[in-house]
Amino acid sequence: MTLMTQTFTTYSDNQPGVLVQVTKDNNLLGKFELSGIPPAPRGVPQIEVTFDIDANGILNVSAADKSTGKENKITITNDKGRLSREDIERMVQEADRYKVEDDLQREKIAAKNSLESFAFNMKTSVQDDNLKGKIGEDEKMKVVEKCDQAIAWLENNQLAEKDEYEHQLKELEKVCNPIITKLYQGGTGSCGDQARSSAGSSTQGPTIEEVD
Structure with a gap:
């Protein structure tokens, strides 16, 4: 057996x-x-x-x-x-291979979700009424425009690879983080922290394919 x-x-x-x-x-x-x-x-x-x-x-x-x-x-x-026993062993080996592929797919989806969540949460944060008078219009528009660019890129690149999503996130952070850091320097928190926290929470939980 x-x-x-x-x-x-x-x-x-x-x-x-x-x-x-x-x-x-x-x-x-x-x-x-x-x-x-x-x-x-x-x-x-x-x-x-x-x-x-x-x-x-x-x-x-x-x-x-x-x-x-x-x-x-x-x-x-x-x-x-x-x-045969060999057939069963082969089926299990194939399942292991698919699991590796599923893990890679999960990482790609996590990177995509991180970028999407960061962009949406950062845009919402800088447009919050509580920041009126605390952030310049030019800086706010700079963040909003960069977030809109990232969101538009996501819509047009649904099948991008993990490193592409990560690159886009880094580019977005380059624009947003200095502005937010300067705004909250010495404070108790930052929109950047909120956006990153939201992004992280949205990607918890692995994603792999259906049993087939």
Whole structure:
């Protein structure tokens, strides 16, 4: 008997279920859904998928939500669909490879969210009525225009890479941070801190693809 387990998660907020597909040589052997996953931020649920193959080559694949214990499974019994130990090991290796790819995708989305949150929060901060008379119109417009440029860039570059998002954030910080630092020098806080805090909070929680 061969038993192998892999843990997956959700790729979107409040995702209610996942689809598990079993393939061999690009041929679909079977699929099933695990539904009823409690609403949660993406990346939080833990879905444990188990591959269990017996001495006769019959494969049982199960998926269970660790928080609720809800489970669903499928049995592959036809001769054509039976998988060897090597097949199962290959499937798990592929799952590991996809996990690495998912981690990279998650990092890219986190970088994108950081830029987006920083731009929106910084723009809102400098336009706050409480800053009237504390920041010059020229400086305020400089920040707003740079934030608008970053937001426009985001809209036109939805498929950019992680380093591109990070570069845009650094360029935005170069303009915004000196103005905000000067404004609040010696104070108890800064709009920059607020914007960065908001940006950080919006990216918590990993993002990886749906179980497939």
